[in-house]
Amino acid sequence: xxxxxxxxxxxxxxxxxxxxxxxxxxxxxxxxxxxxxxxxxxxxxxxxxxxxxxxxxxxxxxxxxxxxxxxxxxxxxxxxxxxxxxxxxxxxxxxxxxxxxxxxxxxxxxxxxxxxxxxxxxxxxxxxxxxxxxxxxxxxxxxxxxxxxxxxxxxxxxxxxxxxxxxxxxxxxxxxxxxxxxxxxxxxxxxxxxxxxxxxxxxxxxxxxxxxxxxxxxxxxxxxxxxxxxxxxxxxxxxxxxxxxxxxx
Numbered sequence: 277x278x279x280x281x282x283x284x285x286x287x288x289x290x291x292x293x294x295x296x297x298x299x300x301x302x303x304x305x306x307x308x309x310x311x312x313x314x315x316x317x318x319x320x321x322x323x324x325x326x327x328x329x330x331x332x333x334x335x336x337x338x339x340x341x342x343x344x345x346x347x348x349x350x351x352x353x354x355x356x357x358x359x360x361x362x363x364x365x366x367x368x369x370x371x372x373x374x375x376x377x378x379x380x381x382x383x384x385x386x387x388x389x390x391x392x393x394x395x396x397x398x399x400x401x402x403x404x405x406x407x408x409x410x411x412x413x414x415x416x417x418x419x420x421x422x423x424x425x426x427x428x429x430x431x432x433x434x435x436x437x438x439x440x441x442x443x444x445x446x447x448x449x450x451x452x453x454x455x456x457x458x459x460x461x462x463x464x465x466x467x468x469x470x471x472x473x474x475x476x477x478x479x480x481x482x483x484x485x486x487x488x489x490x491x492x493x494x495x496x497x498x499x500x501x502x503x504x505x506x507x508x509x510x511x512x513x514x515x516x517x518x519x520x521x522x523x524x525x
Contacts, residue, residue, distance in 0.1 A: 423475020
């Protein structure tokens with residue numbers, strides 16, 4: 277799913293590396309969030325996640341061009357805090373996963389509607405103003421919360437377990453790419469549909485590896501988060517050196 281040529285140096289080129297790091301970040305965010313919440317005071321964990329999110333987004337908004345490690349740091353912090361936000365709604369407030377999934381889906385739809393009404397486009401490669409960048413990150417944050425709730429809903433509420441949920445969302449992730457290639461699905465629609473699916477796709481497999489419940493392998497969130505962090509650092513380092521994700525800028 278290659279999008280049109282980028283016009284802004286604040287976002288990476290959408291290549292296979294983009295999707296690999298995005299999937300790794302969704303999985304890492306799930307495992308890291310669960311590790312922090314269960315190994316330190318959960319309120320402190322959420323506070324630290326929020327501080328990290330705000331700091332990374334401020335840094336991303338302040339730089340004038342796309343910088344791989346800054347951009348992906350923001351995505352990782354969104355992944356961690358987005359997981360926490362969805363979990364707080366379910367665990368602390370007692371909201372069922374189905375309700376939270378519908379809620380975040382409605383919020384995302386509203387953001388898309390307001391974004392399009394304001395800017396007449398939802399393409400990430402037309403983000404050339406601060407307002408469009410704010411719309412972009414609001415969308416990203418909401419997709420992470422939505423994906424977390426949806427993944428937990430299919431695994432726990434619907435009883436599919438983590439592995440079957442991961443397979444389900446892997447198939448849904450592939451659908452827009454095939455529809456774009458074979459049936460001419462609008463590229464922006466294809467991108468955002470796939471982007472939304474990356475969250476439950478990656479998080480479900482992270483839980484499958486880490487958790488001892490719902491069919492999980494029980495390797496532990498610590499090990500899973502550490503391995504995923506190393507992989508992310510490796511890929512982002514490669515992107516920084518090769519600049520392969522800014523070839524069209």
